[in-house]
Amino acid sequence: MNKLVSRAAAPLAAGALGLTLLTGTESHAHRAAWTAAWAASPQLPATGFTPNWSQEGFSGQTVRQVVRLTGGGDRARIRLSNAYGTSPLDITGATIARTDKGAAVRPGSVRHLTFGGRRSVTIPAHGQLSSDAAALSLARLDSVTVTLHLAGTTGPATFHSQAWADSYRAEGDHRADTGGAAFQDRSRSWYYLSGVDVSGTRPAGRDGVVLFGDSITDGFGSTPNANRRYSDALAERVDRPVLNAGIGGNLLLNDSAWYGERSSARFRRDALDLPGVSTVVLLQGVNDIGFSEARDQPTYKPSPVLSAAELIAGYRELIRAAHERDVEIIGSTLLPFKGTTHWGARAEKVSAEVNDWIRHSGEFDAVVDFDRLLADPEDPQRLNPAYAYEDGLHPDDDGYRRMAEILAPLLRA
Structure with a gap:
């Protein structure tokens, strides 16, 4: 297997109606x-x-x-x-x-x-x-x-x-x-x-895939009303339900007034508690690394300077939570982002350390290396222009399609 894609009536209250509120x-x-x-x-x-x-x-x-x-x-x-x-x-x-x-x-x-x-x-x-x-x-x-x-x-x-x-x-x-x-x-x-x-046309079971992350998972830069997010492209390539749990600007380690609760606070609700889920694909961390590099961005708060070790501790928390539910978790390396608002000398160092850990730690059940497979051949720290949205940070429609092509074989294995 390719090592870059690898395994390891007035309304009544709900309670009065006898409904089960979804609490996880x-x-x-x-x-x-x-x-x-x-x-x-x-x-x-x-x-x-x-x-x-x-x-x-x-x-x-x-x-x-x-x-x-x-x-x-x-x-x-x-x-x-x-x-x-x-x-x-x-x-x-x-x-x-x-x-x-x-x-x-x-x-x-x-x-x-x-x-x-x-x-x-x-x-x-x-x-x-x-x-x-x-x-x-x-x-x-x-x-x-x-x-x-x-x-x-x-x-x-x-x-x-x-x-x-x-x-x-x-x-x-x-x-x-x-x-x-x-x-x-x-x-x-x-x-x-x-x-x-949905229910009824296939045997009940667990084969759903949750894509969990930030704006890249959410589909930032894709064509509106065209279903060209990374999750859409993947659903067209695998015969499994694909659920999008991305939030633009979301952080692994901190809550944000604009960009949602931190990953550990929403992971169970937005991923593990969804019916029929067996696999989570995690792609997150670039905002935690890059918000502190940006200047004059009032929504990029909080923006503490974080180490790779702190981010790795956050990944491990999600890995443990998934395994407690008998859910497979696939780690995705962070995409190249040189030349963007999130880039700087510290971001370069931390992102390299994080990606190295994702590739080699063996703690994820499998790894998909978007970093290498979407890199600019002339400058591997940049996103390939053939797949880049105008900001250089997010993929465009072709980039999202390419991500799905890379990941799909791992989900069919």
Whole structure:
């Protein structure tokens, strides 16, 4: 094997409905009936890189969101998160349907979702829950549209900042509309929706793959509304569910007001607790190394100067957590980033030490060496221009496709 890719009704509270709130303690046996087919990591409401509705929230509105599934089934359910809400969240109603174009859905495919048998539900502050199953036949790589009607005033909304896909907002109740005319407002974030699970067309089991990391995993620089993230390209190459747990700007060791909780704080919720997961691919650390190199970047806080040893301790914590759940964890070397805002003499030294440890420590179950395989042949510390977005830090569509090509054989082995 290539050594560069190697092994080693007023809404009722959820509790009143008899629903099981998702707290990370749900048994493996209970979760095995479902497979996560799409996921997004929740974040604290924030200004973000592009205009979004997280800080203002919603009031008497309907929000419609389009996602592409990486697993198929004849039943579907959604997972909703109020993780960063400071008050209960009233969901007046929700639907799921096959996507048509834009905010439109296919006629005849709209399914009203229930929660403990009722169409309305209240999610406690900091809580999350799943809907009941809805009968809807879906294939791998189908897109579905999830619509939430929020008749009350929500306050700031738990969201995922960088969706690289349009979400839509309308005034009033348009959860059952098949057309998209009412949805005049757009945003490129996801709100409250943290997952879609499927069940029914394949034996229950654990073969899901979670890609966990920062903006490179999240898909920064990919073409919006085109499903060209690294996770999308991988899902097109392996017959396994692929879940994206990236957050732009996320840090391995520290929480951030803009870029989410640190990895150890969100790893179980965003990766290990997803139903059907057997493998995590970890690609993270460049922000921990590079934020302190950047100047005049107010969002790059905290930005302590960190050693390779501190980062390695963070990786080991995630490795232990994965192995405690009998989940395989694959380590990815950090991509080349010379010439970017994150680069400097100290960053050069620490990133080299970190990548050397990832390659040779034997502590990951397997290693994929993106650093070497995406490097500029003329200057290996730089990202190959053939695969680079304009900032030199992130891949472009071709770069994300190349990452998927490199990783896919390891996941088929």
